[in-house]
Amino acid sequence: MHSYLxxxxxxxxxxxxxxxxxALDKVNLNIARGEFVSLIGHSGCGKSTVLNIVxxxxxxxxxxxxxQDKEVNAPGPERAVVFQNHSLLPWLTAYENVELxxxxxxxxxKSRAEMRDWIVHNLELVHMTHALDKRPDEISGGMKQRVGxxxxxxxxxxxxxxxxxxxxxxxxxxxxxxDSLMEIHADLGNTVxxxxxxxxxxxxxxxxxxxxxxxxxxxxxEILSIDLERPRKRVELSxxxxxxxxxxxxxxxxxxxxxKVEDINVATRKRPAGQAEARAAAAx
Amino acid sequence: MKxxxxxxxxxxxxxxxxxxxxxxxxxxxxxxxxxGILVFLFLWxxxxxxxxxxxxxxxxxxxVWEQSGGLLAEHRxxxxxxxAFIERQEVRNAEILAADPQAQVTIRxxxxxxxxxxxxxxxxFTVLSGFVLASLIAIPLGILIGxxxxxxxxxxxxxxxxxxxxxxxxxxxxxMVVSAVYVSDDPAFSKSFLTSMxxxxxxxxWPTVINTAVGVANVSKDLxxxxxxxxxxxxxxxxxxxxxxxxxxMFTGLRLSLGIAWMVLIAAEMLAQNPGLGKFVWDEFQNGSxxxxxxxxxxxxxxxxxxxxLDRSMLLLQRGVSWDKNATxx
Numbered sequence: 001m002h003s004y005l006x007x008x009x010x011x012x013x014x015x016x017x018x019x020x021x022x023a024l025d026k027v028n029l030n031i032a033r034g035e036f037v038s039l040i041g042h043s044g045c046g047k048s049t050v051l052n053i054v055x056x057x058x059x060x061x062x063x064x065x066x067x068q069d070k071e072v073n074a075p076g077p078e079r080a081v082v083f084q085n086h087s088l089l090p091w092l093t094a095y096e097n098v099e100l101x102x103x104x105x106x107x108x109x110k111s112r113a114e115m116r117d118w119i120v121h122n123l124e125l126v127h128m129t130h131a132l133d134k135r136p137d138e139i140s141g142g143m144k145q146r147v148g149x150x151x152x153x154x155x156x157x158x159x160x161x162x163x164x165x166x167x168x169x170x171x172x173x174x175x176x177x178x179d180s181l182m183e184i185h186a187d188l189g190n191t192v193x194x195x196x197x198x199x200x201x202x203x204x205x206x207x208x209x210x211x212x213x214x215x216x217x218x219x220x221x222e223i224l225s226i227d228l229e230r231p232r233k234r235v236e237l238s239x240x241x242x243x244x245x246x247x248x249x250x251x252x253x254x255x256x257x258x259x260k261v262e263d264i265n266v267a268t269r270k271r272p273a274g275q276a277e278a279r280a281a282a283a284x
Numbered sequence: 285m286k287x288x289x290x291x292x293x294x295x296x297x298x299x300x301x302x303x304x305x306x307x308x309x310x311x312x313x314x315x316x317x318x319x320g321i322l323v324f325l326f327l328w329x330x331x332x333x334x335x336x337x338x339x340x341x342x343x344x345x346x347x348v349w350e351q352s353g354g355l356l357a358e359h360r361x362x363x364x365x366x367x368a369f370i371e372r373q374e375v376r377n378a379e380i381l382a383a384d385p386q387a388q389v390t391i392r393x394x395x396x397x398x399x400x401x402x403x404x405x406x407x408x409f410t411v412l413s414g415f416v417l418a419s420l421i422a423i424p425l426g427i428l429i430g431x432x433x434x435x436x437x438x439x440x441x442x443x444x445x446x447x448x449x450x451x452x453x454x455x456x457x458x459x460m461v462v463s464a465v466y467v468s469d470d471p472a473f474s475k476s477f478l479t480s481m482x483x484x485x486x487x488x489x490w491p492t493v494i495n496t497a498v499g500v501a502n503v504s505k506d507l508x509x510x511x512x513x514x515x516x517x518x519x520x521x522x523x524x525x526x527x528x529x530x531x532x533x534m535f536t537g538l539r540l541s542l543g544i545a546w547m548v549l550i551a552a553e554m555l556a557q558n559p560g561l562g563k564f565v566w567d568e569f570q571n572g573s574x575x576x577x578x579x580x581x582x583x584x585x586x587x588x589x590x591x592x593x594l595d596r597s598m599l600l601l602q603r604g605v606s607w608d609k610n611a612t613x614x
Binding site (some may be wrong): 055056057077081087092100104105135 | 506507510512513515516528
């Protein structure tokens with residue numbers, strides 16, 4: 001019996017003038033159906049690359065990804081991606097953005113009315129029905145990210161891939177969206193892979209945290225199972241000994257075992273560095 | 285809070301006196317342009333007084349104003365003559381038919397000289413035909429070479445080669461080709477119209493092609509990823525993602541193209557003696573009466589005004605179709 005989503009010996013080389021640059025080396029990961037897995041690691045460790053390979057946006061140089069025993073070699077809506085900066089089409093309203101995805105995935109399977117209900121239903125899940133006719137530039141960053149999530153959920157993906165979905169949001173909005181995401185995950189039982197820089201977010205949301213070593217040739221360092229009961233409440237957990245133990249484990253991995261030796265100013269600018277990561281990897 | 289209340293009172297339409305802010309706005313919007321125009325008229329007036337040509341003094345604002353009135357009057361007179369001609373013809377034909385119902389009556393078109401206003405109409409029609417045709421070619425071509433790097437590599441040298449070519453260099457070739465190819469007993473369009481239009485077309489293709497290609501090639505990687513994840517087919521990809529994303533630059537190109545089209549057209553009409561404002565200017569120049577320079581100056585101002593209005597119309601169109609309502613379009 002194979003697992004639901006299987007990454008076996010995934011390695012990737014990016015071509016550079018000085019020869020190939022090995023960004024990822026032999027990443028092995030098995031994810032069960034309905035599992036919530038976080039990828040955490042320092043900037044430049046190839047978290048986004050892993051996600052992009054599962055999405056099909058990058059091709060592994062060696063090894064490969066199996067989803068329900070089928071090889072992944074191109075992007076597709078069964079592996080919907082929530083991008084870091086929402087990536088909504090600015091010329092479409094919230095409704096139309098979700099509609100584009102729904103029309104694409106359910107063409108011929110749902111009637112017009114069913115599609116409309118499905119679009120509204122998914123926007124309801126993220127509490128965005130009040131802004132159906134708003135364009136992305138008319139709503140806040142958190143709202144845009146909600147619509148982005150609704151668009152991904154509306155594709156009924158087998159795996160939901162989230163690339164630092166809340167990285168660009170302020171702390172309060174982020175907490176709010178994390179709670180929403182936990183609710184949705186509890187309701188729908190999606191299989192989720194989420195990249196994050198935020199230790200609390202990882203511990204709060206995940207069933208397992210995959211901690212990655214630093215690049216080049218980054219790979220999985222340790223995997224931490226978070227067996228806290230669900231539903232999880234952030235305020236109650238903040239005093240919980242096991243929660244703090246998990247937090248400590250992740251922090252110890254990131255800042256003791258995988259300490260990144262670099263300019264502190266660069267290291268603290270997590271978000272821009274994270275964005276630059278993929279580009280740097282591609283350009284390196 | 286306090287500040288907000290004060291400024292909201294300032295915008296209250298019930299208030300009688302305008303606030304200093306409103307006066308400033310009025311000044312910027314109305315008084316400064318007016319001041320600019322007045323200074324220009326003053327300089328023009330004085331400079332014109334000092335320039336003596338073989339056709340008399342260079343026309344100042346006053347002469348130009350008189351000539352514009354004269355041109356309008358000529359147009360009205362010509363129209364009256366035309367109506368009179370048609371009426372006479374109808375009466376005559378009716379008489380002939382009354383005498384003999386089997387008679388073949390001929391209806392002759394009025395062949396009077398086209399007036400200044402007629403020439404404006406001809407020029408506008410020609411420039412818009414050339415521009416629309418050019419856009420129909422340039423936008424798809426721009427999208428194609430923006431999306432496909434091989435197509436870009438193949439087409440780019442040609443664009444770079446033909447872009448700087450002056451319309452006057454094309455004109456003899458276009459004239460000869462139109463004369464040779466467009467042979468018809470009952471032509472729907474006159475040859476002069478086609479010559480001018482194709483010259484305009486050849487010259488105003490390039491800004492739209494280039495800007496559309498750049499706009500299309502620079503669509504954000506994130507949106508392209510979205511398209512890939514959704515597995516949009518080529519047509520949906522182009523119409524839902526590529527065209528809207530490239531629209532702002534496409535319009536930049538279209539506006540540049542229309543500007544060029546208008547300039548090219550006047551030159552082409554002058555050189556080829558094709559009907560239009562360019563021919564009007566050339567005819568007046570050849571005519572050499574004491575009014576000629578004034579009438580040419582009227583044409584110059586009208587050409588400028590029409591060019592400006594064409595650009596404004598494109599801007600309005602752009603505002604209408606633009607999705608980014610916050611963008612400052614000017």
